Amino acid sequence: MRQQWFGEARFGLFVHFGLYSGAARHEWVQNYERLGAEEYQAYFDHFDPDLFDARALARRAKDTSMGYVVLTTKHHEGFCLWESALTDYTSVEACGRDLVREYVDALREEGLRVGLYYSLIDWHHPDFTVDGNHPRRGDDAERERNAHRDMDRYREYLHGQVRELLTGYGEIDYLFFDFTYPEEQGGWAGKGPEDWGAEELLALCRELQPGMLVNDRLGIPGDLVTPEQYQPTAPIVKDGVPQVWEACQTINGSWGYHRDNHDQKSADLLVRMLADSVSMDGNMLLNVGPDGRGALAPRDETVLAEIGEWMRRHRRAIVGAGHAPFVPPREGVYTRRGARLYLHLFTWPLGFVHLPGLAGEATYARFLHDGSWLRMSVTDPEQQADYLTPAGEAPGTLTVHLPVRRPDVLLPVIELTLRS
Incomplete structure (x- = not known):
């Protein structure tokens, strides 16, 4: 205490x-x-x-x-x-x-x-x-x-x-x-x-x-x-x-x-x-x-x-948040507060960030700084031949789609709502 x-x-x-x-x-x-x-x-x-x-x-x-x-x-x-x-x-x-x-x-x-x-x-x-x-x-x-x-x-x-x-x-x-x-x-x-x-x-x-x-x-x-x-x-x-x-x-x-x-x-x-x-x-x-x-x-x-x-x-x-039991992507780290998972993007990827282990766990994604929605998709192994589809990820990987331009904040953060 x-x-x-x-x-x-x-x-x-x-x-x-x-x-x-x-x-x-x-x-x-x-x-x-x-x-x-x-x-x-x-x-x-x-x-x-x-x-x-x-x-x-x-x-x-x-x-x-x-x-x-x-x-x-x-x-x-x-x-x-x-x-x-x-x-x-x-x-x-x-x-x-x-x-x-x-x-x-x-x-x-x-x-x-x-x-x-x-x-x-x-x-x-x-x-x-x-x-x-x-x-x-x-x-x-x-x-x-x-x-x-x-x-x-x-x-x-x-x-x-x-x-x-x-x-x-x-x-x-x-x-x-x-x-x-x-x-x-x-x-x-x-x-x-x-x-x-x-x-x-x-x-x-x-x-x-x-x-x-x-x-x-x-x-x-x-x-x-x-x-x-x-x-x-x-x-x-x-x-x-x-x-x-x-x-x-x-x-x-x-x-x-x-x-x-x-x-x-x-x-x-x-x-x-x-x-x-x-x-x-x-x-x-x-x-x-x-x-x-x-x-x-x-x-x-x-x-x-x-x-x-x-x-x-x-x-x-940050405040009231702590360690999350998920392996973060190479681009950053996770913090967690209750049913919210926060991805702090230390580096800015081109178009997508892939989140292993979160398919079926995350129900909504948005930028934290402005609350703006971000599209999510799950890797489908049958579409791996499509050169416009993210490849090299394990089937069932959750992908968050990002704008090309990095948000103008010190550190972009994605907020993911997890199933309760």
Whole structure:
């Protein structure tokens, strides 16, 4: 029951925002450039998100037919977007605003599910030991200093902050932890579930928010799995059990605002990725990184608006839909919602699309974007010699007849009514 709303929603918005947004060169800039606390302090001193508008963000998600949003309450840099009693490294100290409060209130006004991201990593905390992901990993003296850092104290801090988030903002629908890395890197030990007190932390989540989803990145099983920056090629199954899953994807390869990264995915590619995820019973969580003032970049606004227009006409092929037990044609993928089967045409065929196994199953076909009828026929083996008749298909194959010109939408979808 905890996962029911999630499987219905299918599409969510990820929002990465923090001090790295002002740096404008990737959310891992502190790691990549090995910036010390003194160098990184400039981004705290100049943090002024005057254009961060949580209501506008929530409306954009809703207009794009997204059912939930996940905000980075604290990323690896350790900067918190809420008024934490456990640190002064917060947005309230930097700019006088509790951005988590603004965000949660805005989502509830729009009827969206509330997701919070929380990084298990903290490069700012004095007791977080230096490891292979830490900005100070190149300094051998840090190995000696690690002996004086206390991960027990850090665990207490981590659990305390999670308690703050789960008791201070009402009902939370989804908590996205990030991330566990037990493997040794560059001679430095990694961090596993025992470093986070993962079992106790998950128990705390269940106690405080029993209806909340928790992802799989504590290093122990959660409620869903979260493949990142790649698309699975089949429904995810583990030990014979289908898994709830969510593909986490960026628009341009960077999670945080990256001013000079123009490796932008097109709206039609992102829509294909979304349909592909749903066809395999998965969700897609699509990321945006607001800029240093808190606004979405115009290029991201444009992409989301294009996707929103496609979703306005094709929403029911995505929201509430899932995997269909039919083998799709080579031109695309199926999603299914009740007695409706949706064929998402990734490539546009000439004149016909052949659908094995659907003869006698489908009673009506139409384009979803405009509701226009499409003729269907079933292959007759006695007519195979007719050079104007589709050939090479098995007898009984259902064929849908298509216009030569591809519809002017990001991704054409055929809706097929199935016999009940």
